[in-house]
Amino acid sequence: MAFEVAAVFSSNMVLQRRKNIKVFGTADDGDIIEVDFYGEKNRASTRNGKFCVVIPSKEAADNLTMKVSAFKGNMQALLTPYARVEFKNVSVGEVWLCGGQSNMEYELMNCLGGQEAIDNDVPNVRFYYTNKMAYMDEDFYEAERKSSWQEFGPGKSEHWSAIGYFFGKKLAKDLGVTVGLIGCNWGGTSASAWMSREALVENPETKIYVDEYDEGIVGKSEALQVKEYREYQRYHAEWDKKSGELYQKNPDITWDEVQNILGPCQYPGPKSCASEFRPAGLYKTMLQRIVPYSLKGFIYYQGESDDHRPETYEKLFSRMIKNWREEWGDNKLPFIFMQLPAHRYKADPDKRNWAIIRQAQQDVYDSVRNTYMAVLYDRGQYNEIHPKEKKEAARRMALLAEYGVYGIIAEKNAVSPMIDGVCSGLGTDSLKIIIKNAEDGLKVNVENKGFEYLTYTAEEVENKLERRITRFENGIRGVEVTIPQGYTTFEVAGSDGAFYPAEARIRGNIIELSSSYVNSIRNARYLYYNYAPVMIFSRTGLPLAPFAKI
16 A cells, blocks of 8 residues: 555644644555654554554644655665655644534635635635545545645635634634634535444434435445436536526526426435435545544534434434544544524525524533534524625634633633523413523614514514613612513413413513413423524623523
């Protein structure tokens, strides 16, 4: 087997500071691999065609050179390497993996302020895009060898993850070190694509992803699967081009009208070993290609493509996090993820399936240690699944990193207010809930989006609000705000489980709920919609997280 360092190693790369650095690749069994870096040399032998040289942890530094040499495993051959590669302009800093689907993939050049950043920013951020191919053939390996770390600048950064870039830019500025980002994402993908087959089949609820795939390829050879999928890709590329032209000519054309003109969309194509959507596929062709490159942690934005099976998402997502940590051999690796924002297409009813996924994400945050959830409900864009504004999403992720991972800011400046429990009133006509991360109190702001398909406007809500100075439970005087029953996104339920609109009285970090429809409140929920207006925020401007239960 030819000596080759993994493709994720190249000039301009960033290596993780204050952790052992693992340099890995392939070579012949018995070969000795030596890494000369940071003023010292470390060696390892090759076994089963693979090597991994461990370099003791280093402090942040820039403008370094790394030399990786291969020797045949005998005394005489150890004097002279038979192969050597050299990587220049290497930095030691902070490394984060950017995972998920299209909103993480969303390119810098397409987001608001993206082109301005490309033309004017001089950040200490670098990017490596994991080879984005779903089938491992000769074309795959050839493309992978051409991949490399990129410095920032015009002609280099247009296709970087927008969220990844703005996240890295803030960390680089606030930490004073070079930040490296590894893009490992693909639009339209389920979390099941990023997990091992073994992890998926552990639970009957997630095993269904594998079962459906296996049923779809019964009786098909690998060659036939590849052939069918390549045919589909050609068909869909042409179909997508023509549909774009139709939408450009008539933005109001319906989906059914487009398909009547062009024929069926056929997305996502046939089940195939060449499909990016197959379970465990990108886990093999993308994620495992960068394991065990030393990382600080993960940022992740996904869930949209699992909305057809929302009840399964909590088990799917939590197992995926565990799976990734297992791959890196560290069950404490920080995992920062984005809770799904508000979203609804104009032509669709509100199915509330995204509300179920958001609660699943909340449950994962509550139960899986070293996870951090950025609440983004208020940043959704009506009739658009890809909001163009990515800076705030990235900022909220960076705040969580600075609080939970680096410890340089306070919790209240990073973590959204969330329901903490019931103060009193369970089983009565007035339920009080306490909100954590809002000790300074909550504020009501109706200037945000979210009223597009409702029967009332932000101005009407503002006129209906009741505000008065009062003394709260903690003795502090402040403004009590009451949002009338017909204008809130709070709902309460009695013993029958049916939910009805509720009035919300906000006093400090206590919210009192009541409803003319329910005399004995047994449950409550907030923002249990795919898309709705967000009105309640912390004093630091972070939205109250939606909840589906108390």
